[in-house]
Amino acid sequence: MLTARRISRLSASRPSSTTARLMALPGHLAAVGILRRLLIVSIVAAMALAMLVLVGFAGVPATASGATAPAAAQCDPPAFPTGAGFQVTCTISVANSVTAAGATASTLTTTACLAAAGVVPPLGCTTVVTTSNQLVTSVNQCNGIINGGGSNLTCIISVVNTVPTGAQTTGVTVNQCIGSGAGGGTQPTLVCAPVASTTNATVTQCNGSGNGGGGSTRVQCTVTGAATGEPVTVNQCNGSSNGGGSTVTCAATFTNDFVAAAPAPTPTPTPTPAPTVPGATGATPPGSGATGTTGAAPGAGGSTGTPGGTSTVIPGGAPETGLGGASHSRDNDLLLLGVVALFGAAAAMTMAIRRRRLHSFEGANGSS
DSSP: OOOHHHHHHHHHHSOSSHHHHHHHSOHHHHHHHHHHHHHHHHHHHHHHHHHHHHHOSTTOOOOOSOOSOOOEEESOTTTSOOSSSEEEEEEEEEEEEEOTTOOEEEEEEEEEEEEETTOOTTTTEEEEEEEESSOOOEEEESOSOOOSSSOEEEEEEEEEEEEETTOOOEEOOEEESSSOSOSOOSSOOEEEESOBOOTTOSEEESOSOSOSOOSTTOEEEEEEOSEESSOOEEEESOSOSOSTTOEEEEEEEEEEEEEOOOOOOOOOOOOOOOOOOOOSSSSSOTTOOTTSOOOSSOOSSSOOOOSSOOOOOOOOSSOTTSTTSSTTOOOHHHHHHHHHHHHHHHHHHHHHHHHHHHHHHHHHHHHO
């Protein structure tokens, strides 16, 4: 019989909480507890990964750039000055494309340079490239700037339209070099091709510019390209670079690239299956021996048949490619779920072993 003192000693030696019991475990049992926690974390991560693989990445929207067609504009006030003594060089390249299916896209490349008169590019230049799923329809640049005299203005616009072969084009009309090059100086002051005045023209440029006197040919403006595959209006170099000793050089160019539609792919003919002769199984020619039923003809890969033929039993069971399916078939989803289940079983077994050892340890302390 246990005395009261013995009972008190046993009670004091027993931990009163799970944490205390874990702290009293031998080193190898404490290591088992740490491994159990790591295993549980691994199982949770594996299950999350399995759900991600099974569900997939559905629901991620694709973003479209350039929802609005860009209207190109650069080198205008207030970004560019209206005073004297500047060197301004601005270029815009427009690449519009239309496919035979009607899909549209554009790439706009702009370079703007601003420096003191006589300082030429690439000093003071900034280039920006913009893409869109719609077409550029207008360009506006170099209007109403550097009017104090002693300045040089050079602005170039290039429009390239890539369109299907046979696409309709529109003519390029011009309104340029009207009211420019006045104020005296060596003649001629204008070199423009063409000199034209058209209302609502495709290109309106170099009007009211280069006035105030100076050297000859101080206003040089050209328009190249008689037609455009896509309508793009140009407005540039108007009311600019006025004042003594100023120059104006501006140009607009239109180019059309006609692209033939890709030929339709040639369909691959479907092979015609070889004719079959009805036999005992509906698919095997008579006398082949493949089904075990022989006929009058010699068997291929079997015994030679006799006119009467002999019957053999066709083995039953799974196909010869393997039990229940095609050879080497696999299901990745089921394989992944099996791995997750295996991890769960391992975790449960580890916890059971750990609990059993804990109970054995407590029982040993209780009996001592």
